[in-house]
Structure formats: structure tokens, C-alpha cells
Amino acid sequence: MTFADIILDISLEKLDKTFQYMIPEELLSSVHPGTQVVIPFGKGSRRIKGFVVDISHEPKLDIAKIKPICGVVKDSIPIESQLIELAAWMKKNYGSTMNQALKTVIPIKKKQSIKEKKRVVFKLDEKMARDEYASLMARTNHSVAKEELLKALMEKSVIDWDVIVNDMDIPSSIIRDFEKKGFVDVLSDRVFRNPVKADVVDRADIVLNDDQSNVCNRIFTDWLNGDFNNTYLIHGVTGSGKTEVYMEILKKTLDRGKSAIVLIPEIALTYQTVNRFYDRFGDKVSIINSRMTPAERFDQFERAKSGDVSIMVGPRSALFTPFTNLGLIIIDEEHESSYKSEVAPRYHARETAIARAKMNDATVILGSATPSLESYDRAVKGEYILLEMNSRVMERPLPKCEIVDLRDELMSGNRSILSRKLQTAIDDRLKKKEQVMLFLNRRGMMGFISCRACGHVIKCPHCDVSLSLHGGDKLRCHYCGYETQKPKECPECGSKYIGGFKAGTQKVEELVKAQYPSARVLRMDMDTTKGKNGHQDILRAFANHEADILIGTQMIVKGHDFNDVTLVGILAADMSLNASDFHGAERTFQLVTQAAGRAGRGDLAGEVIIQTYQPDNYSVVAAAAQDYKAFYKQEIAYRNLMDYPPASHMLLVLVTSTVENQAMGQAQAIVNLLEKNFDGIRCMGPGDAGIARINDVYRKVIYIKEADYNRLIAYKDQVEKYLLESKEFANTATWFDFDPMSGF
């Protein structure tokens, strides 16, 4: 027998409140997650509608008590049906409970989430009002509050409810009393908080260049031919004008009477970016971001559902905007790892967007100057349609890049983090009053602290990672926040030569300030952007020439055009090369190319100096040449050789426990189970995760490589089943990550 878990009102907070019904034989083929059905409910013959969220074969209560579904609602397919179907797809493809998946795709309405603005409107004409006032005053012991309210309404015929209750301090019961007597109407209109603050920017009308028009025309031609459900990858070099292309396609989408979702990494979601959309589409655009309260996000989703807005701009989660007539999903900077969710279901926005687009016969556009290997490979294979934009707008040249070998600097006696070449270039720009960006791929004052005599590295006692120096004498763990005093001597050998080696942004700032005392320096990293607008304020200040040099981590490479930056210094290009997973080269190529792309975006040509200890590494060389294809060729050869994605798919199973041998035992049991059930399976591990312990929780990993994604799903299903049944390692938690984006 087959059963369906049915949810009655999905906008309620309690998504986990489901009811089990039986699916009659004749409805089996038409009922699946997302289907809206009619069910008998409660006593008598009451019938209501509900959504199927899950299908199973196990009854949760006495079978005799489980009622059958009456029928399927056929007339209209509500947006909720589609989102539930998408949640079911995510559950299957990424591993999670249905509940986790539902909570990801469905905006949760909390109580009081809708800010209701009520207005009290006076209904009495002048004479009636005066009569009422007189009769009230004639009463001995009349209510002063009533008198006040009546008087106020006679002066001003419409008053906000909040003003009456809060400012005038009149009890709401009196308003209700007036309403009952027919003195007033209480009108309430739901007020949606519009998060977009207009910051009008003057923009000359832009005429698309040939590259840009070609991209648009290709897509529009496909649309004319009724070919909507394609995925396009726009590979456009930095400054090639991708955003303008998006606008053009968005406009056409709205003309078609459709809505669109534009995903932009949170870090690039700046006023400058948002305003470009707002300028063009006015209040047809809404945004969501992670700084919003759940209520604010909910409001924006409601506006989208009601058709009040047609374009939603936001990070990963904007993908679930409940547009009923979705026509287009754009994913800008599609290579960004923030498109992968870090909590279950660990979905990738790209795949999920494609799945959602399929349900709507909608188009997906991916854009990047440095596409992910996965996407580019699919484009090469014809699964996506590759569209290229190879030059910058207005015939601006790509910046000139030069690689500097840091080992040579050391040998020549230069111990500064700034190479001689970079120093000369900075001098030059300061003289010319042009701007400089210095890019460092890490945060904090310094990297790890170690002893120069014995090599001992000071680590977090809970996390197995090195502690970083903050504010001169504090050591802090970036994972768990553990903090301790910096020791004066080496705890191992007692040597006094203990200190940090690799510089962080704060250290670079000190050095630069010391070397260029007259330069105005700004720093942008996790520490300086903590406030709500920290990020924004720094970018603005730099754009307004309130500083000559901006020092920062990867966050300076996104979201703002600085026209007068003519020099970008990349201080240690290879820091990201030594990452603990196979994405090291790809990340390095992306970071260096994107950082370099910040130079020369205005009328002045740009120069980039790339400092590195590994000047021959192909990712550094290809980035310096801004040659994506050369990089792709090398990197795909390596992935093929090693059978890493995209050559293969990968499933990571992470088992955690506060008891190390529980974690290890469970991980080993999972490997044994899989090897017993699946011939030829390739399990790696179990072994310690890249970070073997966080906050006293031990972490063991298993990696499984498999060309066929569906087989990975089968492995996951098998493990999930085992986890439900087995109680042996109760003190553990297990989760899945398909095609992980970073090391664990």
C-alpha cells in the first residue's frame, strides 16, 4: 500500500505537521510530491485541500484509521506545488529530510511577519461630528480619551492607528468602539517593506556593442523559435559588459509577461550593482539579502507571488522566489562557491536552477569571466550553449599583467611583503594621484605563529588548526573562536624567536602606512566590515577618492567599479594553491583573474603585479595571460587523470561525533555496507577530515567517486536506510555532500 504525507497549510511555520492518507489505486500515477489533493478531514464529511509532500509505504498508525485521498485538484497548479516538487528533487539529489528541503524552498511565515498599517478614517460629516461631540461632553464623567480622539478626527479625517495608540496613548478599544458605532472605518492595507533605497545614478544610455548584441540575439532567436528551456553559459572577460546583457534579456523577459530571478553572490550585492537594476526597472525589482529579517524576506516573496514585482535580485536563496510565471534565471559569477549550500540539503544553485527552469520551460543564463570547470566542460560538450565575449567594452584593453618571483626578492635581500617592482609601481601611482588595490587572500593580522628555532606551530586545542594572531597579542581560532594570549616563549623549546610569518591584511596595512606615510589607506576584510553597512561604506569611500590605496581580501574583487584604479597588486597569488582539496588551482586562477580584472576599468589602462612563490604554476601563468582556455585545458587534463569532477562525480560522507571511535566506527560501518552491496564501488577512507576536529567534535570523511550521479544517489539512499535502522553508533551524526566545493 502507498501512503502520502499531506500538509494542509504550507505557509504556517509548522511544516513538519503532516497527516498521512492512503493513495487509492486509481490515483497512484497522478499523486507525487507537490500534487494538490482533496482529503476528508476531521469529523463528518468535511473536505479540504492539501499538498502531498512525501510518499511512503509505511503506515504511521493503524491502517484502519488511515483515510484515502478523495481526489486530485486539477484546475490550477499553485506555485506551492512546484516548490514542493522542487524540494522533493533536492531531497533526492542532495540528501536531506523532506522537512529540511521544504524549509529551504518555502518561505516561512512567522507570526506578525506582515507589518500591517492600519488607518482610521472618520466617517461623520461636520454636523454629525459636532452633535456627537456635544452629546459626549454633556455626559458627566465622559471619557477623556474619547473626547481627544473625536477632536483629533474632526481636525484630521485620517489618522494612522499607530499614531492613535502609541503617540496619543488612546486605547485601541476606543477605536473599535467608534468603529462599531459607525464613526470610523479601520482600513488596513498590508504595507510591504521595500528594501531598495533609490540612490539615483546618472547613466548615459548604453548602446550594446557587437559582442553584447550577438549574445542577446542568439538567445532571442531561440525564444522566437519557441526554444525556451536552454542553459547558456556567457563567458565574458572582466569588464566585457555582462550586466548590460542581463538587463537587455531581462527587459525582453518582462515584455514576454514573465518574471525573472537574478542570483548574485552576496558579496557582490552592493548598492552599485542593485541600483543598476533599479535604475532600469524601477519598482518592478526587489532584492533580498542575508541581512534582512525573515519577515522582510517573506514580504518580498509575497510581493513576487502577487505579481507586484517581476525581478528578484538576491543570493542563493532568491532562487526560491515564488514567481508563478517564471521565465528566466540568471546566475552571475556562476563559479562562486557561495552558490553551494552549507547546510542540508547541500544543493548547488546552478543545478537547482536548471531543475526549476525545466518545470517552467524557462531559460537559465550562467555568466562568469572565470567559469567553473563543471560548467565550461558542459558547454564544451554541448550540454550548455557557450556564448563568448572576449573583449572589454569601449575597446578598453585588458590590464597588463606581470609575475614577480618572491623567492628572488628574498635572495636579493628584500624581506618586505612588497616586491621592488610593486613598490616602484605604487610610488608611481601615488604621484599620479591614481588608485591602487592590494589583494591578499587571507584575513587576520598574521597567519600562523611558529617557533623559528624548533618549528613548533601553535594550534587550537579543540580544532587542530593553527591559531591566528589578532590585535598584537591575542591568538584566535577562526573555527571555534577559542582565544588565548600570545606566548612570549615557545611552549616546546623555550626559544624567544616565536612569531608570525605570513602577513595578513592588517599587517599589510601597517607596512604600507609605514612605507607611504602620506598615502591614505583603507582596509576591507571580515574585521573592518562587521557593521551593517561596513562593506558599503568602505567601497563608497574608495570610489569617492577618500583613499589612495585599498587593501583587502577577496571581498574587494566584487561588486564595484572603480574607474581610477590603475594598479592591482596581488601579494601572494599562491596562498590558495595550497588548499586541502582539488579546487586549489581553480580557485587561484579565479581569484587572480578576478582581482586583475579590477584594474583599468575606466579610461586609464591598468597594470597588475602578481607576486608568487610558484611563478611557473599553470594557474598563475594562465591568469596572468587572462587565458581561460589555456587554464581549462591544463586543469581538465588533471581532473581527468585523477577522476575528479567534472570527470567524475563525488559524494562526501561526513560522520561526526564527540567520541572519536564512534565517528570512526560508524564511518567504517558505512564503507563496509557500501562495499558489500555495490560491486566495484570506489570508497576512499574513512579518514580524518581536513579539519579533524572542530569544537571538540571529531570529523571522519569518506569520499566516493562515480561517473554516474544516479549511482551516487543510490549509495546515499542505502546509507540513509542503514542510518534509520542501525542503533550501534547512536552518538554520531552523518551527512552528505554531493560534488563538494571545498575541503572538509
Ligand code: ADP
Ligand atoms: P561585467 O559585468 O562584464 O564586468 P559590466 O556590465 O559591469 O561588465 O560593464 C562594465 C562597465 O562598462 C559598466 O560601467 C557598464 O555600464 C559599461 N558598459 C557596459 N556595456 C557598455 C556599452 N555597450 N557601452 C558603454 N559602456 C558599457
Ligand code: ZN
Ligand atoms: Zn620552539
Ligand code: ZN
Ligand atoms: Zn578552535
